[in-house]
Amino acid sequence: MTEVMRIERSCFPVAWEYSIFLNICLQNGEVKSGEARSLIMDVFENSGRVAGYIVWETDIVRKEGHILNLAIRQDERRMGNGRRLLSHVLDHLRNIQINTCFLEVRESNFPARNLYESYGFIESDKIPSYYFDEDAIIYSIDL
Template identity: 30%
Template sequence: MGPVVVREPDAGTFLRRMRLSDLGAVMEIDAASLPKPWSEAIWRSEIESPFGLYLVLEEGDEVIGQIGVRSVLDELHVTNVAVRPGHRGRGHARAMIQGALSAYPDARLVHLEVRPTNRAARTLYQSLGFRETGRRPRYYGDEDALLMTLDLSEGRP
């Protein structure tokens, strides 16, 4: 992994590593954003994993978004992306993904799963260059997942 990401995607926001003390805000955003939010135990183990990079986007004192990435050799897996309702549509998710990927200058492929019905997320990922590369039946229990992949050797978003 490259240097830990600390950058300002746009004026007034700040992307930094997630801390255990962020979990209250992070779990609140997760619950407001995704049908199957993670338990506190999962969040703790992800934050503490040496294979993960978990970042929060701050605006003032408030956490307004989060992103998680896991790495294995030169492949990355985006495990979590969410922006607090009320702060969406301002480029924050795009900036968080670009910021997280910049921590892995040697990565080659980025994978993620998305619900076919999640139009906003699918459009976001397509706009960054992700392509649909597969389908995981019943991945979410109630719905299949589309597997999307970004080939960084073709250029970075």
């Protein structure tokens, strides 16, 4: 958890609270909310150290997935790890018959935008001032 928080704080100007990660971990990586929705986290380790993580939400009634967080430790980047985590999530969504997946990203975050676009995500909308200091681009993909 300490390593996840270290990566989180190094990646994002407004980091998620420790309690959010702790809550997911305490429930073995999946927090269910009602019958339809789950919040899931996967942590990727390399040589016994946390190298990155991804958090996503599933809604089996709306048949929608939503990627909420993705981060790779600085010295583990550009080695295909981001793509591997993304691929893992999209496979999971397909396996549970989810039809579509979306996410928000800072407009200036070109590494992430390139990753999503290289994976087939399409820019579908823009939310002005979503991050207060910056707009968000919404990407989506049909599965």
